[in-house]
Amino acid sequence: MTPGAGRLSLALLLTPFLLWIVLLVLLPHAEMLRVSFQVRESWDTLDWGLTQYRNFFEEAYYWRTFLRTGLMSLFTTALTLLVAFPIAWYIARLARGRSRGVLFLACLVPFWASELVRTYGWMILLRESGVFSALLQGVGLADGPVEMLYNDAAVIIGLVYNGLLFMVVPLVTTLDGLDENLVEAGYDLGGGHLTVLREVVVPWAMPGIVSGSIVVFMLTLGSYLTPILMGGKDSAWFTQQIFTQFITRFNWEQGAALGVLLLVLSSLMVWLGLKLTGQSLRKVMG
Amino acid sequence: MADANAATETADLVCDRLVRRFGDTRAVDEISLSVPAGSFFSILGPSGCGKTTLLRLLAGFDRPDDGDILIRGERMNEVAPNRRPVNMVFQHLALFPTMSVADNIAYGLKRQKVAAPERRRRIAEVLEQVGLPGMEDRNPQQLSGGQRQRVALARCLVLRPTLLLLDEPLGALDLKLREQMKVELKHLQKAFGTTFVYITHDQSEAMVMSDQVAVMRQGRFDQVASPETLYRHPETPFVAGFVGDNNCLAGTVVAQDDGQVTLDLADGSRVRGMAASPDLQPGQPAQLFVRPESLSLVATTAAGEAALPAQVVTTLFDGANSRVELTAAGQVLFARLPQDGSAPSLDAGQTLALQWQPSLARVFAGAPA
Structure with a gap:
């Protein structure tokens, strides 16, 4: 192949990827960044300024929701990790042959339905006239219907459920590669269950833990349906405010500023997470 | 009975009619043995003879169905692996890849609650003894096969176990290095005075290093004797054919x-x-x-x-x-x-x-x- 032909085929192969990156990632973000610094003087005059960002910091409702979303996403991620770890351990280390495939499939099945359907599933269980409420009344633990929806706990349950698969998969992959002898050596040299978990298993699984956590954190931070449907009027999620600005208020400038802030927050948290755990993005995603 | 007690007192390890069944097969079939303190005891047998199962019973990763394991006269059957005065060098060494050489050795010392300055002293000392002075900060992956071997030994020996179990640790080395490590392992065993129980399918390893060799076949010992006795006076056709050329x-x-x-x-x-x-x-x-x-x-x-x-x-x-x-x-x-x-x-x-x-x-x- 001549160098010219080689370069041409490289360019052709890269074209879809470059189109995707430029048109769907770089361009919209650049545009959003530009819009976020524009201040609408009147209906036909625009000026550069920081008004939108000032609004965010001056209006308590904005930054409180922002902070709450960040903290609840962190909490959800941690909880997802706690729930996913035993599941992944069982699938990777204890299950054999067929049951392994079946268990993996069981984690995957809910994702054949859309997020909307999954969320409605939880609503059927948790609502006042729902399954759990009826069960509690039937057993005699409750006198009347119990409303379990429209609070933060319900939102977190829904979010953990949505993120579970994305935590289980990388954990199973890393735990799968853990040599049984390493675990046995951990016990043999005098370690108890907790020591072996802390000193041997978790350090080994760290790349999986970090990559799972990054994905779940980003998904949670950017989720929209679950907090809206399952949360109460006090459980506002930051994505809702971005939606409101863009669609309801038609205030693209403010919406863009909030969007940029959310992007900065998630990038910052991922960077911080990598720094704290001593992992590099290449190792975690490679 | 008095004789049996005396033997139990001087022996570091005694097994009494040990049985481990898997379904209908007996991987370990009524094995009795006694290993005197400070000796190098090898269990030699072809793959699938049950020697690994026996070693796992001794380490505590598996429980015997019948019989007793005594270490320095104490019954060990129900004792968890982390509470036994026994350490094991694994076939593929099982060095912790997320830790440095020093951290690998420190792992066991920390479990024994050895204070940090004392820990550092003992790590330096044991690395000196196995011929790897100053290697504390290396990562196990950076070491050669022979060096990793020594780290795995040091990690166990630093804990001063009553019994050191070795599961064919030389198998992964090339021939030249294996010959060298054989001699070195024997010297190290003498220097530390620790009782070694070594399992292998390589008769030359067993012969060169051991004080006593048990030849194992289908879950049983065919003969337990010194290497020379095994070679000159085999008691079964299997031993005669398996030990040395014949x-x-x-x-x-x-x-x-x-x-x-x-x-x-x-x-x-x-x-x-x-x-x-x-x-x-x-x-x-x-x-x-x-x-x-x-x-x-x-x-x-x-x-x-x-x-x-x-x-x-x-x-x-x-x-x-x-x-x-x-x-x-x-x-x-x-x-x-x-x-x-x-x-x-x-x-x-x-x-x-x-x-x-x-x-x-x-x-x-x-x-x-």
């Missing part, structure tokens, strides 16, 4: 006289050896084992009555271990070539005679398996 000739017992047995081979030639089975009756099938170095090659004309005619197939040059392949009475034999050049010239197809002292050959009842 030739096996199948035939029929003709006569037995004062421990010396005469066998009739298929072609009518007669060979003699010492009876190794108690009840050898004339007319019974039997097998005679004679080592390649016990055979001397003589020209047929000079052969006496005890000579076995044989045809040369080929010579196999291997330095000091050069051999000649022969057929006699339809069976294949190997003879060691003398190093002083006294052997007659050997051409393929040439006929000559094999002679040996009957006291160096051993005869077992039964046909070869």
Whole structure:
């Protein structure tokens, strides 16, 4: 192949990827960044300024929701990790042959339905006239219907459920590669269950833990349906405010500023997470 | 009973009729053993003989179905692996890849609640002893196979265990390094004075290093003895065939006289050896084992009555271990070539005679398996 032909085929192969990156990632973000610094003087005059960002910091409702979303996403991620770890351990280390495939499939099945359907599933269980409420009344633990929806706990349950698969998969992959002898050596040299978990298993699984956590954190931070449907009027999620600005208020400038802030927050948290755990993005995603 | 107690007190490890079943098969079948303090004990057997299962019972990763394990007189059956005074060097070493050399060694010391300054001192000391001074901050992956081996040993020896279990740790090394590590392991064992229980399928490893070797087959010990006794006085045909090179000739017992047995081979030639089975009756099938170095090659004309005619197939040059392949009475034999050049010239197809002292050959009842 001549160098010219080689370069041409490289360019052709890269074209879809470059189109995707430029048109769907770089361009919209650049545009959003530009819009976020524009201040609408009147209906036909625009000026550069920081008004939108000032609004965010001056209006308590904005930054409180922002902070709450960040903290609840962190909490959800941690909880997802706690729930996913035993599941992944069982699938990777204890299950054999067929049951392994079946268990993996069981984690995957809910994702054949859309997020909307999954969320409605939880609503059927948790609502006042729902399954759990009826069960509690039937057993005699409750006198009347119990409303379990429209609070933060319900939102977190829904979010953990949505993120579970994305935590289980990388954990199973890393735990799968853990040599049984390493675990046995951990016990043999005098370690108890907790020591072996802390000193041997978790350090080994760290790349999986970090990559799972990054994905779940980003998904949670950017989720929209679950907090809206399952949360109460006090459980506002930051994505809702971005939606409101863009669609309801038609205030693209403010919406863009909030969007940029959310992007900065998630990038910052991922960077911080990598720094704290001593992992590099290449190792975690490679 | 008093004798048994005395033996238990001086032995670091005693197993009493240990049984481990997997379904219908007995991987470990009524094994009893006693390992004296400070000795190097090897368990030698082909793969699948149950030696790894036995080692896992000793380490505590598996529980015996029957029988007792005693370490320094204390019953260990129900004791968890992390509470046994036993450490193990794994086949693939199992060094923690997320820790440095020092952290690997420190892991066990931390579990023993050794304070940090003392810990550092002991890590430096043990690394010195295994010949890796100053390697504390290396990552195990940066080390060579032989160095990793030493770290795995150091990680166990620093804890001063009563018993060190080794699961074929030399298997992954290349031949040259393996020969070197064999000698070194023996020196280290003497230097530390720790009791070693070593399992291997390589008879040369077991012979070179051990004070005592147990030859294991199908969950049982065929013979427990010093390497030299195993080599010179094997008690079963399996031991005779498994330990060291050996030739096996199948035939029929003709006569037995004062421990010396005469066998009739298929072609009518007669060979003699010492009876190794108690009840050898004339007319019974039997097998005679004679080592390649016990055979001397003589020209047929000079052969006496005890000579076995044989045809040369080929010579196999291997330095000091050069051999000649022969057929006699339809069976294949190997003879060691003398190093002083006294052997007659050997051409393929040439006929000559094999002679040996009957006291160096051993005869077992039964046909070869």
